Amino acid sequence: SPLGARLLEVLSRDSLTEDDWDELEEDLLLADIGAGPTTELLDSLRTRVRVLGVREPSAVRELLREELVALVGADMDRSLHLDPVLVEDGPRVPAVLLVVGVNGTGKTTTVGKLARVLVAEGKSVVLGAADTFRAAAADQLTTWGARVGVETVRSDKAGADPASVAFDAVARGRDDKADVVLVDTAGRLQNKAGLMDELGKIVRVTSKVAAPSEVLLVLDATTGQNGLTQARVFAEVAGVTGIALTKLDGTAKGGIVVQVQRELGVPVKLVGLGEGPDDLAPFDAADFVDGILG
Amino acid sequence: MFNSLSDRLTQTFKNLRSRGRLSEADIDSTVREIRRALLDADVAVPVVREFTGAVRERALSEEVSGALNPAQQVVKIVNDELVAILGGQTRPLNLAKTPPTVIMLAGLQGAGKTTLAGKLALALKEQGHTPLLVAADLQRPNAVSQLSVVAERAGVPVFAPHPGNTSAADDPAADAPLIGDPVGVARDGVAEARTKLHDVVIVDTAGRLGIDEVLMKQASDIRDAIMPDEVLFVIDAMIGQDAVNTARAFADGVDFTGVVLSKLDGDARGGAALSVAKVTGRPIMFASTGEKLTDFEVFHPDRMASRILDM
Numbered sequence: 001s002p003l004g005a006r007l008l009e010v011l012s013r014d015s016l017t018e019d020d021w022d023e024l025e026e027d028l029l030l031a032d033i034g035a036g037p038t039t040e041l042l043d044s045l046r047t048r049v050r051v052l053g054v055r056e057p058s059a060v061r062e063l064l065r066e067e068l069v070a071l072v073g074a075d076m077d078r079s080l081h082l083d084p085v086l087v088e089d090g091p092r093v094p095a096v097l098l099v100v101g102v103n104g105t106g107k108t109t110t111v112g113k114l115a116r117v118l119v120a121e122g123k124s125v126v127l128g129a130a131d132t133f134r135a136a137a138a139d140q141l142t143t144w145g146a147r148v149g150v151e152t153v154r155s156d157k158a159g160a161d162p163a164s165v166a167f168d169a170v171a172r173g174r175d176d177k178a179d180v181v182l183v184d185t186a187g188r189l190q191n192k193a194g195l196m197d198e199l200g201k202i203v204r205v206t207s208k209v210a211a212p213s214e215v216l217l218v219l220d221a222t223t224g225q226n227g228l229t230q231a232r233v234f235a236e237v238a239g240v241t242g243i244a245l246t247k248l249d250g251t252a253k254g255g256i257v258v259q260v261q262r263e264l265g266v267p268v269k270l271v272g273l274g275e276g277p278d279d280l281a282p283f284d285a286a287d288f289v290d291g292i293l294g
Numbered sequence: 295m296f297n298s299l300s301d302r303l304t305q306t307f308k309n310l311r312s313r314g315r316l317s318e319a320d321i322d323s324t325v326r327e328i329r330r331a332l333l334d335a336d337v338a339v340p341v342v343r344e345f346t347g348a349v350r351e352r353a354l355s356e357e358v359s360g361a362l363n364p365a366q367q368v369v370k371i372v373n374d375e376l377v378a379i380l381g382g383q384t385r386p387l388n389l390a391k392t393p394p395t396v397i398m399l400a401g402l403q404g405a406g407k408t409t410l411a412g413k414l415a416l417a418l419k420e421q422g423h424t425p426l427l428v429a430a431d432l433q434r435p436n437a438v439s440q441l442s443v444v445a446e447r448a449g450v451p452v453f454a455p456h457p458g459n460t461s462a463a464d465d466p467a468a469d470a471p472l473i474g475d476p477v478g479v480a481r482d483g484v485a486e487a488r489t490k491l492h493d494v495v496i497v498d499t500a501g502r503l504g505i506d507e508v509l510m511k512q513a514s515d516i517r518d519a520i521m522p523d524e525v526l527f528v529i530d531a532m533i534g535q536d537a538v539n540t541a542r543a544f545a546d547g548v549d550f551t552g553v554v555l556s557k558l559d560g561d562a563r564g565g566a567a568l569s570v571a572k573v574t575g576r577p578i579m580f581a582s583t584g585e586k587l588t589d590f591e592v593f594h595p596d597r598m599a600s601r602i603l604d605m
């Protein structure tokens with residue numbers, strides 16, 4: 001009956017004002033979640049709010065928080081796989097971790113921090129300076145390594161073939177019976193075909209000794225919607241196994257990883273929280289969402 | 295799926311019943327498309343809001359409803375408004391009446407400051423200037439050696455009295471997080487330029503976050519010590535919604551005089567350009583377009599507008 005339909009409509013209308021909804025939308029947009037995902041999230045939230053008959057803005061916010069935590073905290077393996085690899089009938093080879101990403105995101109720093117963590121866990125580590133392009137990149141990595149007493153394999157020549165430096169580092173790790181080799185690569189924009197080919201070659205050549213156990217894409221939390229394009233291309237070229245989300249100590253929220261995780265199924269494993277050696281932490285979905293919703 | 299804004303607007307206008315006359319509903323859906331395009335380009339939310347408000351007002355006016363092709367007219371309005379905010383015309387570097395001209399670089403970590411120092415030095419050298427680079431980032435590991443390599447590549451001298459953060463230096467993880475005296479290095483660098491008759495000094499500084507009060511204070515102390523003719527704020531074209539917070543923090547902290555948009559050789563739409571220009575009112579002067587020292591150009595507001603709108 002028309003009366004029944006109208007009654008239902010009135011009863012099921014949510015009592016939030018448009019301003020309340022705008023505020024939620026703004027929080028999501030400001031966190032770089034993206035316009036598309038934000039609309040999707042809020043549409044489904046509106047439905048739930050009606051069905052559940054939630055009336056308080058604070059309760060709606062709580063629902064959104066739960067949904068976001070469920071979304072970004074989806075059951076994913078977030079551990080780093082860095083156990084030495086046993087090649088059949090062959091030698092024990094170290095686990096290889098490669099960091100990749102666009103320029104200036106924090107790759108070298110993340111390698112430095114990881115070296116610190118691994119050494120503290122009692123592992124023997126070798127660093128590979130396969131960024132032979134950026135001025136003083138190998139020096140920067142060597143500084144990080146020296147502070148924890150870890151050797152850095154590097155080339156004396158600027159512009160040397162990065163794949164062969166990566167190979168040398170992994171081979172050295174094997175010969176020295178190291179547990180882990182961390183390979184730093186040069187920053188490269190994903191729309192540069194030549195540089196992406198070079199990265200593909202680094203992965204292939206390294207795999208002659210040991211296929212990388214982990215390929216971490218380092219994403220800067222300040223990055224906007226381009227982060228998704230970065231993730232797509234790097235995943236295709238280098239087989240990304242995890243994300244390290246850096247610079248979360250600033251005001252940026254890093255919301256782009258929500259789309260990245262959802263579309264590519266690649267988990268955020270680590271977060272960078274500063275420039276110091278100890279400013280690296282495992283990803284925590286609840287903390288991350290609290291950062292977004294304040 | 296990824297239609298350009300002009301495609302999407304043309305689509306919106308196809309549904310018009312009476313050609314040439316736009317209803318308020320038509321305008322609203324148009325403005326929604328524009329809003330979406332700007333958000334997808336990472337233009338900051340408050341800037342989008344203000345911008346779409348202004349466009350809506352103009353779109354409701356006779357100028358559009360009377361136009362032969364309202365869709366094209368709206369696109370033109372959007373474009374004009376964008377170019378106006380982006381600066382219309384760019385301005386060249388302010389050179390000091392009495393040399394040396396002092397240029398200070400500032401920005402977030404990894405934005406592209408040190409690379410820009412080399413680019414500026416090379417460009418100025420080619421114009422007949424005699425720039426000196428000053429290594430006042432003592433914080434980031436081997437920033438001083440990075441700047442020295444960049445200087446060598448540009449063929450200009452570098453003033454680097456302190457090695458900065460190297461493996462031999464004290465570990466900044468310990469109690470004192472700040473290394474050396476970058477304010478002193480900057481001041482001495484300018485004095486050195488004066489003595490050695492360099493007509494331009496470019497001071498590279500450490501990357502810092504807008505909310506890092508200690509480091510921001512250090513940056514403003516450097517500024518006070520060298521009284522630069524230009525303070526260039528370097529910002530990564532890939533930055534998202536944080537552009538506004540960061541730009542405001544640096545405007546307050548170092549009162550920058552111009553903006554350099556870096557990594558424009560990527561495929562980010564670069565909405566940050568609009569955000570920064572709008573909230574700070576400072577001109578975007580240069581674009582950095584690659585890792586080589588020659589990848590550097592004057593900023594073009596019209597090209598940037600087309601890029602943001604994907605047209």
Ligand SMILES: Nc1nc2c(ncn2[C@@H]2O[C@H](COP(=O)(O)OP(=O)(O)OP(=O)(O)O)[C@@H](O)[C@H]2O)c(=O)[nH]1
Nearest residue numbers: 103104105106107108109187247272273274403404
């Ligand atoms: N605040 C903050 N700064 C960081 C973090 N991680 C890295 N940085 C800083 O970001 C800047 C760039 O870091 P790098 O490690 O050199 O970045 P990269 O990805 O190796 O850069 P390229 O090799 O040039 O592509 C440096 O100033 C670092 O100190 C972080 O989690 N928080």
Ligand SMILES: Nc1nc2c(ncn2[C@@H]2O[C@H](COP(=O)(O)OP(=O)(O)OP(=O)(O)O)[C@@H](O)[C@H]2O)c(=O)[nH]1
Nearest residue numbers: 103104403404405406407408409501557582583584
């Ligand atoms: N593709 C591209 N890369 C750039 C551009 N400008 C700088 N880079 C790269 O971005 C990375 C960071 O550049 P830097 O000049 O070290 O940045 P910075 O602001 O000095 O970094 P910090 O001193 O750590 O704060 C390096 O890999 C540079 O080669 C650019 O315009 N395009």
Ligand SMILES: [K+]
Nearest residue numbers: 248250251252
């Ligand atoms: K943050």
Ligand SMILES: [Mg+2]
Nearest residue numbers: 107108131137
């Ligand atoms: Mg690096």
Ligand SMILES: [Mg+2]
Nearest residue numbers: 407408431437
């Ligand atoms: Mg620098």
